[in-house]
Amino acid sequence: xxxxxxxxxxxxxxxxxxxxxxxxxxxxxxxxxxxxxxxxxxxxxxxxxxxxxxxxxxxxxxxxxxxxxxxxxxxxxxxxxxxxxxxxxxxxxxxxxxxxxxxxxxxxxxxxxxxxxxxxxxxxxxxxxxxxxxxxxxxxxxxxxxxxxxxxxxxxxxxxxxxxxxxxxxxxxxxxxxxxxxxxxxxxxxxxxxxxxxxxxxxx
Numbered sequence: 001x002x003x004x005x006x007x008x009x010x011x012x013x014x015x016x017x018x019x020x021x022x023x024x025x026x027x028x029x030x031x032x033x034x035x036x037x038x039x040x041x042x043x044x045x046x047x048x049x050x051x052x053x054x055x056x057x058x059x060x061x062x063x064x065x066x067x068x069x070x071x072x073x074x075x076x077x078x079x080x081x082x083x084x085x086x087x088x089x090x091x092x093x094x095x096x097x098x099x100x101x102x103x104x105x106x107x108x109x110x111x112x113x114x115x116x117x118x119x120x121x122x123x124x125x126x127x128x129x130x131x132x133x134x135x136x137x138x139x140x141x142x143x144x145x146x147x148x149x150x151x152x153x154x155x156x157x158x159x160x161x162x163x164x165x166x167x168x169x170x171x172x173x174x175x176x177x178x179x180x181x182x183x184x185x186x187x188x189x190x191x192x193x194x195x196x197x198x199x200x201x202x203x204x
Contacts, residue, residue: 021044022040022044022203024038028199032053032195032197034053034197035051037050046069049065055191059092060090063151065132068083078137083131084130085129085130087127087128087130120161122161122162122180123160124157125158126155127189128153128192131152135149138203144201145201149197150195150196151195152192153189153192153193156187158184161181162180166179
């Protein structure tokens with residue numbers, strides 16, 4: 001995954017032509033708190049965006065997207081944009097959210113039983129496809145842009161199993177405890193769907 005993002009970064013750099021292209025750097029806040037950078041290409045009609053920052057205060061996420069504008073950057077105060085890309089990250093803590101039984105629980109049909117017996121993940125990695133749709137406003141008299149966007153990440157999570165209720169069925173085996181397992185679990189990256197963000201960027 002690190003090599004993939006390195007290739008994407010190099011590709012982005014090579015895409016930028018020698019003539020001046022619009023750029024913007026700033027912050028994006030929402031579920032994630034990120035540093036965000038945009039590089040205009042194709043004379044401002046498209047741009048690549050690179051975001052890096054915390055993931056729900058427990059981890060780190062990196063996202064790269066290739067975007068299309070409704071019009072060239074700077075031609076009007078408002079612009080609608082959308083794009084696709086890739087994202088990946090890592091969670092450093094245990095996932096103890098009550099809604100996590102969504103895909104790593106037992107076969108029980110009763111919600112309370114699922115909640116009691118559910119499995120979660122700890123210190124897990126995630127990755128997948130990213131999409132973006134946003135609305136941007138650029139001020140005429142100052143080099144500032146404000147945007148509101150939705151940028152879901154549809155992918156998977158992989159990490160060691162964690163039993164929040166201390167009911168690890170593998171207890172007694174080597175390396176197993178009531179709460180922590182050495183076995184790997186995999187599931188859908190549902191938190192990636194909660195991806196609304198508000199950005200403020202300096203344009204240059």
